[in-house]
Amino acid sequence: MIVTTSYDADEATLHRALWIANALKANFIQRKKHSLKALLAIDREVIVVEKKSAKYFANEQEQPFFFHPSMAVLRINRLQKGDNDILVSLTKLKSGDSFLDCTMGLGSDSIVASYIVGEQGRVLGIESEQVIGTLVKDGLQLGWKEDPKIDRAMKRIEVQLLDHYQYLKLLPDQSFDVVYFDPMFRKGIKKSSSMVPLRKLANPNPLTIETIEQAKRVAKRMVVLKENKNSSEFGRLGFTKIFRSSSTSYGVILIDGEVKR
Template sequence: MTVQCIVTTALRSGPEQAELAGYFGRLLNLPVVPRENRSLEELTGRYGASGALVVSYRRVAYISAGEEVFFHPSLAVLRIKGLLAGKTDQMIKAMELLPGDAILDCTLGLGTDAVVASFVSGADGRVTGLEASPLLAALVAYGLAHYGVEHVPGLLPAMRRVEVLTCDHRSCLTGLPANSFDLVYFDPMFRRPRRRSAAIEPLRLLADPAPLSLRAVELARRVARRRVVIKERRGSAEFARLGVDRIEGGRYSPVAYGVIETGGGCR
């Protein structure tokens, strides 16, 4: 049998980790392999898998070729601390995000942007994150629901409020009513980072690398009451291809935000 991924536990683990491995195996329809002191190389080799979802006391991680993908809110924490200190967060500024807003994050990834958006939109707001990779969606959904360290007041409630759906954003957008979210957000993998980013590189193991389609942007225009925001590398030709109205972002930042006004106006 050849599978892409197996589920197992860390070498040091107990019944809770075995139970959680079983949960992920059932959820993702992947084989659950008892660890029994064997190396990951041996287990993945035996199953012809390119990687393993490993449940340990500390976390759940996808491990492949020496790289690890796991949920951690550290980058969101930094940005939230910045916001609390009165600094500008360029994504929030480009969105003109307000408490109570409903945000559809069409490219959830590791959930950093969604958590920051959820923190700002608050208890009266709503953040839904769409992720095409079932494994990544499962990892991030579990992390958002179970991560337990409140690095900043309000962080854990913001994480818990993010709803995760596993789907291709085009099919999800097609089924949504017009104007059902204030903002629709895209942060596709397509752009080439100028430098290798420690946060993004492991994500490439699991992420859908397809460029953002014009069709997706067209669908998003219908769903977004106020605006569609697209994150890209500064100077990217993607902004012109996707037809943004204007480009915002910090003058010295390597990334920028393309904004499409959808005409919904004030709340």
């Protein structure tokens, strides 16, 4: 893998590129006059670090993978106007809570959760795939200058680049209010074309019963699973399905009490 920068990169962009190269154990190459096509001829994977993002290119991918908080920003804007957010309502997240996102991906749910739990709360995102986790971590630290509250929410998120089962085993009992899973659906949603680059990089493995048992031990309040509405994963893993939209459903395991439909 090669990591480089955009043409005429500033010092901050160069430092980010060097950090990403080190994190991924990749080769850093000064951009100079090298075209992207020329770099992809040297190595099939190239990350180009720009001022506002870092983009992963691969020979077999038509679209690059990169982080952008667009969906989280849209959801938070709706919350600011007094609208509901399904995840926030379902988990009853509030200021000071702790939220463990075991399948961070693009980080949208983690950003929304961080915005809700605030400075007194805690949000930790786990991502097993190194390219995804590293570029999202970089993007979170860049923040969102258009809204100071969203900017702070993004920068507060902790990121761990590990397998979620292995990380869950290290955590004490009842150490997070909510433990959340949004794994890559077995069957993709056709209209989600923006998810195509993520799908090619994401971990395709299904959740295990052992992982859910660890999540139940770590959670104080509930374990939540988001899946395709027709998924059999809810039943296989012991979740009660309590919400259905046109394409997705949520399942819950309450640690203390009964599920309220």
